[in-house]
Amino acid sequence: MDGRAVAPAAGTVLNALATGTGSAFAIDLETTATVSLTSDGVVSGEIAEEPDADASLIERCVDLTLERYAPEAGLERADVGAHVRTETEVPMASGLKSSSAAANATVLATLDALEIADAVDRLDACRLGVAAARDAGVTVTGAFDDASASMLGGVTVTDNTADELLAHEPVDWHALVYTPPERAYSADTDVSACERIAPMADLVAELALDGRYGEAMTVNGFAFCGALEFPTGPLLEALPDVAGVSLSGTGPSYVAVGDREALETVRGRWGERDGTTRLLRTRTDGTRPT
Structure with missing residues (x-):
């Protein structure tokens, strides 16, 4: 039996590293997972764009899903294995939630x-x-904030310490993403530096829970650029034209939301920097089987 699912990437409203409360929104970049069940009990995986990359995340997603749900499908876990293959439009280690998208797509494909x-x-x-x-x-x-936004679509606010959804709202925004050439891996982030800006993160959480997502993003952007030593230039180049702009995740990407005309203007400025810019829409449909 084969299964297939697609999951969107996401941008950041509030980085959860400071306090455990986070917020993110789904954007129109997709990861696709294809899962083929086998009868040998073995789980294997591959990432199409980077065949030598570590596939342990997607393999673990399949393994946990089979452990939990194979009996509900009338199968013995010991008798069922799988091969999973992912393909993605989402640049890895870019702050655009590639891991969350891959995990969601893999679980749902399984x-x-x-x-x-x-x-x-x-x-x-x-x-x-x-x-x-x-x-x-x-x-x-x-990353329950990122994963929930990718799974449900729209914007979510979460308590990542309890994997609890605090708020969820469908949003229809234009979003501009700038991704520099370098990569930044979440697991390598200086968590202690992020924890020092907890009072600012609390303010961002209040704004997000009040539905003031653009303001929340902008405060988050300046706070986390400071904590993680990313340049604030892209933020300043987007203001005051956009509704909100932030460092996405732990970088290096930046994401801005607003009306299309304003974002086109900002795209011209960001386009002078090394890297890639993408003008996208938000997603409300989340992860789905195909």
């Missing part, structure tokens, strides 16, 4: 292969991917 995807609560599926990310060591916080 459920699709088991033919029970429609019977499983999406947040339960999301939590499996978060657990796999922790096991694989690709996240510091568990």
Whole structure:
């Protein structure tokens, strides 16, 4: 049996590293996972764009999903294995939640292969991917904020210490993403530096829970650029034209939201920098089997 699912990337409203509370929103860049069940009990994985890359995250996603749900599909876990392959539009280690998208797509593709995807609560599926990310060591916080935004679509606010959804709202925004050439791995982040800006993160959380996402993003952007030593130039180049702008995740990407005309103007400024700019829309449909 084969299963297939796609999951969107996400941008940051509030980085959860300071306090455990985070917020993110889904954007229109996709990761696709294809899972083929086998009868040998072995789980293997590959990443199409980087065949030599570590596939432990997606393999762990399959393993946890089979452990939890194979019996519900009438199968013995010891008798069922799988091969998973992911393909993605999301640049890795860019702050655009590539790991969360890969985990969500893999979990749902596995459920699709088991033919029970429609019977499983999406947040339960999301939590499996978060657990796999922790096991694989690709996240510091568990990234429930990023994963929930990718799984549900729209914007979410979460308590990552309890994997609890605090708020969820569909949003229809234009989003501009600037990704410099370098990479930044979440697991290498200076957490202690982020914890020192906890009072600013508390303010961002208040703004986000009040629906003031653009202001929340901008405060988050300046605070975390300071903590993580990323340049604030891209933020200043976007203001005051955009509704909000932030460092996305632990960088190096930046994301801005606003009306299309304003973002086109900012795209011209960001386009003078080394790297890639993308003008996208937000996503409200989240992760889904295909």
